[in-house]
Amino acid sequence: MIKDNISNSNKKIKNNIKSHQHYDLDVNVKFQSIMKKIRHSLSHHHEHKVSNTIPSGNIFIFFLLKKFYKIFEITSLKEINESKKSTYVLDQRQDATIFVSNHISHSDPFVISELFSRHRTCLSYILSFASSHLNTFPLNLFYKASSSFIKRNNKMDTQDKLLLQEYIRESKSHGLSFFIYPEGTFSVSGNAIKMKLGLLKCLLKADYENMVIVKVQYTKILDFDLYPTIRKEGRWPRNKPLSLSLIIKRLKQIFTYSGSVYIDTKKISLLPFSKKNIDSLAMEIGFQLNNMYLFSDMEKIKTALYTYQDNRININKLCTSISPYLDNHQIKEVKKAILKVCNTFNFNIVHDEIILSEKGYEELFTSINQYIYAWLPYAIKACRYSLSPIEMECLYLNKVTYKEITNIKLTPCFLKLFKNFNIQAHLNTIVKSFDIR
Numbered sequence: 001m002i003k004d005n006i007s008n009s010n011k012k013i014k015n016n017i018k019s020h021q022h023y024d025l026d027v028n029v030k031f032q033s034i035m036k037k038i039r040h041s042l043s044h045h046h047e048h049k050v051s052n053t054i055p056s057g058n059i060f061i062f063f064l065l066k067k068f069y070k071i072f073e074i075t076s077l078k079e080i081n082e083s084k085k086s087t088y089v090l091d092q093r094q095d096a097t098i099f100v101s102n103h104i105s106h107s108d109p110f111v112i113s114e115l116f117s118r119h120r121t122c123l124s125y126i127l128s129f130a131s132s133h134l135n136t137f138p139l140n141l142f143y144k145a146s147s148s149f150i151k152r153n154n155k156m157d158t159q160d161k162l163l164l165q166e167y168i169r170e171s172k173s174h175g176l177s178f179f180i181y182p183e184g185t186f187s188v189s190g191n192a193i194k195m196k197l198g199l200l201k202c203l204l205k206a207d208y209e210n211m212v213i214v215k216v217q218y219t220k221i222l223d224f225d226l227y228p229t230i231r232k233e234g235r236w237p238r239n240k241p242l243s244l245s246l247i248i249k250r251l252k253q254i255f256t257y258s259g260s261v262y263i264d265t266k267k268i269s270l271l272p273f274s275k276k277n278i279d280s281l282a283m284e285i286g287f288q289l290n291n292m293y294l295f296s297d298m299e300k301i302k303t304a305l306y307t308y309q310d311n312r313i314n315i316n317k318l319c320t321s322i323s324p325y326l327d328n329h330q331i332k333e334v335k336k337a338i339l340k341v342c343n344t345f346n347f348n349i350v351h352d353e354i355i356l357s358e359k360g361y362e363e364l365f366t367s368i369n370q371y372i373y374a375w376l377p378y379a380i381k382a383c384r385y386s387l388s389p390i391e392m393e394c395l396y397l398n399k400v401t402y403k404e405i406t407n408i409k410l411t412p413c414f415l416k417l418f419k420n421f422n423i424q425a426h427l428n429t430i431v432k433s434f435d436i437r
Helices: 002-017 025-041 047-053 059-075 108-118 139-143 158-173 198-205 224-233 244-256 275-291 297-307 315-325 331-344 358-369 372-383 389-394 399-406 423-434
Strands: 077-082 098-101 126-131 147-150 177-180 210-218 259-269 312-314 348-350 353-355
Touching: 025 059, 025 158, 047 147, 047 158, 059 108, 059 139, 077 108, 098 275, 108 210, 139 147, 147 158, 158 198, 177 198, 198 275, 210 275, 259 275, 297 315, 297 331, 297 358, 312 315, 315 331, 315 353, 331 348, 372 399, 372 423, 389 423
Parallel strands: 077 259, 098 177, 098 210, 126 147, 126 177
Antiparallel strands: 210 259, 312 353, 348 353
């Protein structure tokens, strides 16, 4: 009897941890059926426009995508660490919701899809959008499974907009969710840039009640090789014509990447927002994306390394200076964490000194920007720096939120380190990236 109970208990546990739902035949058949109904209800529109706007729900493509995700999970992704905060919601299924996320890497869609599948929020029930320039064989076969192709730069005509609005309303009536990158591009600094309001307006009109903001934070940035050029030129490279060699290059980047991902979420109600105050919604999304971070010992150590003015740091002195401010005060454990950070950013350690390489330091710069809000009060106070109006705008701060940040009661953690910190140069990068399209 006891043995049977244990066996049943084990079965329950296995069922609970069975999480990967990238491909579920019953779910995908149902999704394909919904797409057919939506396509039929919108058949009065131009056939070509409908074909590009309504996802196919192709079951075979979902099966192939599952294989891609599995390869990515095995070869590239060390771990997905989900927030332990009470505000975290992705451990529960979210129905008929708008999901928004920051976009900092070509691997983001893989990470997000894996994340949703963990908790049975199947990929099939979350629709997305893709730029029309991606509507090229063979990429369009994969995108069209659950995505709509959208024209950018105000190239949508009246019929395009009408079809898109009707499609979103139909999807809402069938309980489907949407996922968007509200910035419409990668973020250069790691902080959110200006939100594009077109899709947000359409989604608000469909009367969705809730939005889940998803913050993705990597231990390493997949596309870091692009960042020095981007920061120097102040823009992302022009889109190259899609070719087989470019697709293979991107896939190679994704599958040779190795690192961990941190995820945090914030759920907000959309009921107070409408087309009239959509700018307030964009501000709220930007503020939350910048404001969410996982404030762990690893982040504190990275910041300590980043704010040192010398390119050689004595590891024992570093341990002594920061250990009182870490959750784990044991020197042995602090050293382990420092070594892990050094390994991540390829910093050599010679005779108990950490050698900060130029490339690793640049990568550290990109990484630290992802949670600048965690350190902004320290930097402002230690440097006695006042934010300019444009800096406040780029950080999605108004007078009230700015005052709240500067009035936070702080421990003396890192004030010495930030005393000589060049916060103006740090913020200049964010300002530079803010208007990038």
